[in-house]
Structure formats: structure tokens, C-alpha cells
Amino acid sequence: QVQLVESGGGLVQPGGSLRLSCAGSGTIFSIYVMGWYRQAPGKQRELVAAITSGGGTDYADSVKGRFTISRDNAKNTVYLQMNSLKPKDTDVYFCNANLRNVLKFWGKGTQVTVSS
Numbered sequence: 801q802v803q804l805v806e807s808g809g810g811l812v813q814p815g816g817s818l819r820l821s822c823a824g825s826g827t828i829f830s831i832y833v834m835g836w837y838r839q840a841p842g843k844q845r846e847l848v849a850a851i852t853s854g855g856g857t858d859y860a861d862s863v864k865g866r867f868t869i870s871r872d873n874a875k876n877t878v879y880l881q882m883n884s885l886k887p888k889d890t891d892v893y894f895c896n897a898n899l900r901n902v903l904k905f906w907g908k909g910t911q912v913t914v915s916s
Contacts, residue, residue, distance in 0.1 A: 801826050801827060801837055801903075802824050802825070802826050802827050802829070802832065802897045803824065803826045803905070804822055804823070804824050804885045804895045804896075804897060804906065804907035805822070805823050805824075805895075805906055805907055805908075806820060806821070806894070806895045806907045806908070806909060807810065807820070807821050807823070807910060808820040808910065809893060809910030809912045810862050810911075810913070811816070811914075811915065811916065812912075812913070812914055813914070813915070813916050814883060814885060814887060814914055814916055815883075815885065816885050816913060816914070816916075817881070817882060817883045817884075817885065818882045818885065819879060819881050819882070820879065820880040820895075820910060820912075821876060821877055821878075821879055822835065822836075822878045822879070822892070822895030822907060823875075823876060823877050823880070823881075823888045824876045824877070824895075825897060826896060827876075829873060829876040830853055830873040830898075831853055831877065831899065832853065832880060832897040832898060833850055833851070833869055833897075833898040833899075834849070834850065834851050834853050834869075834878040834895070834896065834898070835848075835849065835850035835895075835896040835898060836848045836849050836850075836869060836878075836880045836893055836894070836895060836899055837894045837896055837897070838889075838891035838892065838893045838894070838912075839889045839891060839892055839894065839909075840890070840892075843895050845894070846860065846891075847860060848860050848863055848867065848880070848893070849863065849867055849868075849869035850869065850898075851869045851870065851871050851878060855871070855880060856880060857869055858861040862888075863882075863889075863895055864871050865884050866882065866885075867880060867881065867883070868880070868881040868883075869881075870876050870892050871875065876893065880893070882912070885912075885914045886900075886910065886914060887914050887915060888914075889912060889914050890901070890912060890913050890914050890915070891912060892909040892910070892911055892912075893909060893910055893911075893912050894906055894907055894908075894909045895907035895912040900914045
């Protein structure tokens with residue numbers, strides 16, 4: 801199994817930047833598709849960005865051009881660089897590891913708040 805721990809969340813002003821990190825352990829990290837999701841109170845969890853084992857990426861339309869997902873397999877870590885942050889980006893962000901859409905593991909989440 802994979803254990804995931806997110807970090808890097810916090811309070812930032814509109815237009816600012818944050819970088820989230822997700823550190824994984826417990827299995828072969830490099831074979832998983834890694835993703836970042838976010839969820840606001842009372843709403844469904846939303847896929848923000850994903851990156852395959854080969855480095856291919858996909859983004860939600862709402863974050864394209866502002867967010868960048870990357871991974872460092874040697875460090876068992878996936879990152880989400882968030883620029884030009886907006887108040888609507890305020891959410892709890894969760895890290896996900898996905899193996900062939902059969903095995904899925906989640907971190908506990910990290911709070912991102914965008915406010916002046």
C-alpha cells in the first residue's frame with residue numbers, strides 16, 4: 801500500500817502562489833498515477849491535476865495556465881505549484897495515488913485559503 805502525506809497549504813493573498821507537496825511511502829511509487837483533488841464543504845471532490853508514471857499531465861479547465869503538477873520519483877514526491885491564486889481556489893487539497901483505477905490511496909488533505 802501507499803501512505804501519502806500532504807504539506808504546503810496555508811493562507812495566501814489573491815494573486816499569490818503556493819506549492820503543495822505529497823510524500824509517498826510503502827510501495828513502488830513510480831508506477832502510480834498521481835493526482836491532486838480539492839473539495840469544498842458540501843461539494844463533490846474535484847480533480848485538479850494528474851500526472852502519469854511517464855510524466856503526462858492533465859488539468860481541470862479552471863486551473864489550466866495557473867497550476868503545474870510534477871513528480872520526483874527518486875524522492876517519492878508529487879508537487880502542485882499554484883500561481884495566480886483566486887479566492888475560489890480555497891479548498892482542502894488531497895493527494896491521490898492510483899494504480900490502474902483499482903488501487904487508490906488518499907492523503908488526509910491540506911487546507912488552502914486564498915483571501916485578502
